[in-house]
Amino acid sequence: METTKKPYAIFDYSEFPLVHIKLTDTEITDQNFQDYVDEVGKIYEKGRYAILLDATDTKYVGAKHRIMQGNALKLNKNNVAQFSIGMAIIAPSVLQRMLLEAVFIIKPYPSEVKVCKTKEEATEWINELLENENIEIEK
Numbered sequence: 001m002e003t004t005k006k007p008y009a010i011f012d013y014s015e016f017p018l019v020h021i022k023l024t025d026t027e028i029t030d031q032n033f034q035d036y037v038d039e040v041g042k043i044y045e046k047g048r049y050a051i052l053l054d055a056t057d058t059k060y061v062g063a064k065h066r067i068m069q070g071n072a073l074k075l076n077k078n079n080v081a082q083f084s085i086g087m088a089i090i091a092p093s094v095l096q097r098m099l100l101e102a103v104f105i106i107k108p109y110p111s112e113v114k115v116c117k118t119k120e121e122a123t124e125w126i127n128e129l130l131e132n133e134n135i136e137i138e139k
Contacts, residue, residue, distance in 0.1 A: 008032040008058075011039055011125040017049045017085070017135055020125065023058035033065045037072040044076070044083035047100065048133070050126050054119065055096065077110050086112035086129040088122035 008028055012020040021040070026032065043049050052117065061069075073080065091097045100115045112129060116122035 006032075007035060009036040009039070013046070016046060019043055019049050019051050021051055021053045023053070023055050025057040025059060027062060027066055028059060030068075031066075033068060037069055041072055041076045041079075044079040044102065048083050048085055048135075050085040050130055052089060052090070052122055052126050054099075054122075056090055056092055058100075073110075080106045081110035084111035085133055085135075086114070086124040086126060089113070089115045090117075090119050090122045091115055092117055 004026055006026040008026055010022045012022070014020075023036075043051070047110065069104060089100060091100055097115050097117065104113055104115070114122070114125050116125065
């Protein structure tokens, strides 16, 4: 059986401090998910940032990987609180949005977060956060 080399997440820093993260439709493995968690955990090293996370194409994230993500966030909580301006998550599915919002009610994210239905809604919200920080994104 052939294994895919496609990553779980594609990171785009071209508009930093806005970081675009596109979750792919590839099968989640321990390795590609750990690569994603590790990369997210290092963003703060570049300075203050905001994340626009597109979860449109992602597959279901099982409990094992949600725990990995939760543990990584726990380790990086202070860095996220200090360096993250906020995170907008694009989740077109009603179920996806409900699950994400429930997670953030149970375990609040260390900075501002908004779950959005469309890319336009997410972009507008994250741009407002950046404007409030007096940061303009070069296009």
